[in-house]
Amino acid sequence: xxxxxxxxxxxxxxxxxxxxxxxxKGLKAVVIDNLxxxxxxxxxxxxxxxxxxxxxxxECTGKELTDRLQVQIKPFKTNFYFNERVEEVKSDxxxxxxxxxxxxxxxxxxxxxxxxxxxxxxxxxxxxxAAKFEGKSIFYSIKNKDDFKNKNICIFGGGDSxxxxxxxxxxxxxxxxxxxxxxxxxxxxxLNEINKLSKQGKIRIKTPFQLEKINGNKKIQSILIKDDNxxxxxxxxxxxxxxxxxxxxxxxxxxxxxxxxxxxxxxxPYNFETxxxxxxxxxxxxxxxxKLKLILSGFHEVALASVECFKRARPNEKYKFEFTTSxxxxxxxxxxx
Amino acid sequence: xxxxxxxxxxxxxKSIEVDNGLTVMEGxxxxxxTGIDADCGGSMACATCHVYVEEKWLDKLVKPEDGEIDMxxxxxxxxxxSRLSCQIIVSDELDGLTVITPEKQS
Numbered sequence: 001x002x003x004x005x006x007x008x009x010x011x012x013x014x015x016x017x018x019x020x021x022x023x024x025k026g027l028k029a030v031v032i033d034n035l036x037x038x039x040x041x042x043x044x045x046x047x048x049x050x051x052x053x054x055x056x057x058x059e060c061t062g063k064e065l066t067d068r069l070q071v072q073i074k075p076f077k078t079n080f081y082f083n084e085r086v087e088e089v090k091s092d093x094x095x096x097x098x099x100x101x102x103x104x105x106x107x108x109x110x111x112x113x114x115x116x117x118x119x120x121x122x123x124x125x126x127x128x129x130a131a132k133f134e135g136k137s138i139f140y141s142i143k144n145k146d147d148f149k150n151k152n153i154c155i156f157g158g159g160d161s162x163x164x165x166x167x168x169x170x171x172x173x174x175x176x177x178x179x180x181x182x183x184x185x186x187x188x189x190x191l192n193e194i195n196k197l198s199k200q201g202k203i204r205i206k207t208p209f210q211l212e213k214i215n216g217n218k219k220i221q222s223i224l225i226k227d228d229n230x231x232x233x234x235x236x237x238x239x240x241x242x243x244x245x246x247x248x249x250x251x252x253x254x255x256x257x258x259x260x261x262x263x264x265x266x267x268x269p270y271n272f273e274t275x276x277x278x279x280x281x282x283x284x285x286x287x288x289x290x291k292l293k294l295i296l297s298g299f300h301e302v303a304l305a306s307v308e309c310f311k312r313a314r315p316n317e318k319y320k321f322e323f324t325t326s327x328x329x330x331x332x333x334x335x336x337x
Numbered sequence: 338x339x340x341x342x343x344x345x346x347x348x349x350x351k352s353i354e355v356d357n358g359l360t361v362m363e364g365x366x367x368x369x370x371t372g373i374d375a376d377c378g379g380s381m382a383c384a385t386c387h388v389y390v391e392e393k394w395l396d397k398l399v400k401p402e403d404g405e406i407d408m409x410x411x412x413x414x415x416x417x418x419s420r421l422s423c424q425i426i427v428s429d430e431l432d433g434l435t436v437i438t439p440e441k442q443s
Contacts (some may be wrong), residue, residue, distance in 0.1 A: 041377070041382070045377060045380070045382035045383065045384055046380065049380075099414075117376045117377070123411060123443060126413060126414070126441070158407075158410045159407065159410065179410070180410060180415055181406075181410070183406075185403075185407050185410075187437070210414075210415075228416070229415055244410070244411045245384070245411040246441035247376070247383070248376050248383070249443075284378075292377050299432070
């Protein structure tokens with residue numbers, strides 16, 4: 001059991017800034033995120049898109065913002081638990097116990113939920129048989145490419161992941177690329193390579209087709225694909241790889257007994273606490289009258305929530321408001337001389 | 338102002354007066370139309386506001402940019418008349434527009 005002052009769920013920009021606001025108050029935090037790195041939507045959805053409304057930063061990309069926030073919180077040496085999803089939250093006297101899908105346990109008087117629109121998951125194939133093949137014949141990512149040697153593989157999707165894996169796996173497997181329209185989206189170099197392999201017969205391209213049916217019992221034997229005019233074609237295959245990006249799912253958060261409004265958590269606008277004492281929600285996932293889903297609003301929300309976190313984590317100490325410009329204590333915490 | 342009709346996958350329909358300048362997605366979200374999630378809030382980054390546009394309206398809409406077409410690749414069961422409702426901006430010319438929401442968004 002890891003004991004800390006605050007458990008932060010979500011390593012997006014607001015979760016990262018939470019570390020800062022807690023850190024300068026002398027509070028320790030851990031951060032848990034289902035993705036494999038920090039940044040949340042900034043990294044997954046728009047790493048290269050410029051953001052123009054961060055105060056005093058006229059322009060920066062999602063990636064730049066994430067990088068800078070990580071630099072800003074470096075002094076606090078925070079532990080991040082990536083590729084982990086919080087499954088369960090339960091109370092234990094004045095504390096909350098959080099359990100993740102990797103069986104890690106955390107205990108703290110405060111939880112800050114900075115979960116955005118939920119955790120990112122691969123967009124799964126919607127055919128009802130697809131679930132039973134997942135992890136056996138259907139994959140949404142590749143951990144070890146040796147598992148994909150000397151197979152018949154159908155790859156669905158038209159973006160970088162589909163194309164890059166198509167190129168890679170075609171070196172030792174029989175690859176068919178299937179996409180709903182004729183154009184693929186990738187770098188010129190990748191597209192040229194794909195075209196070359198296609199002409200040499202080393203990779204098969206089927207467009208404009210979509211997956212219609214999966215045949216097989218324990219393993220996939222073949223699939224049926226269909227074009228816009230209803231024409232179908234059967235392809236024998238061992239494996240389906242599907243690259244349709246990520247979706248955001250609220251997941252277990254909905255079952256923690258928090259007051260919800262659609263997919264957001266209701267909070268008060270004074271300290272962003274939910275209906276459960278010591279559980280806060282900030283950023284896109286919280287909801288109060290007048291809420292704006294902006295990064296800068298999240299920064300404000302977490303600053304206020306951190307004060308309440310302090311009061312709960314240090315009930316015997318008086319909270320003292322301080323400026324970073326003048327507080328020796330804060331400057332010490334930031335490692336400034 | 339334009340009247341926009343949203344029809345869900347079961348055929349239930351709702352018509353809403355949407356102000357000019359708002360998107361078809363915003364018209365739905367502000368009026369509790371189910372079937373449009375809009376997880377990313379309209380930044381063309383998630384494909385959960387995907388709709389099928391009634392065929393006769395397709396040509397009257399501003400053509401989708403590449404980013405939108407790429408996102409539609411990710412959508413649930415895209416068709417020829419698929420659009421992201423966050424990219425359709427309402428104007429008087431779109432009075433009567435009808436969109437059908439897919440069975441699900443993700």
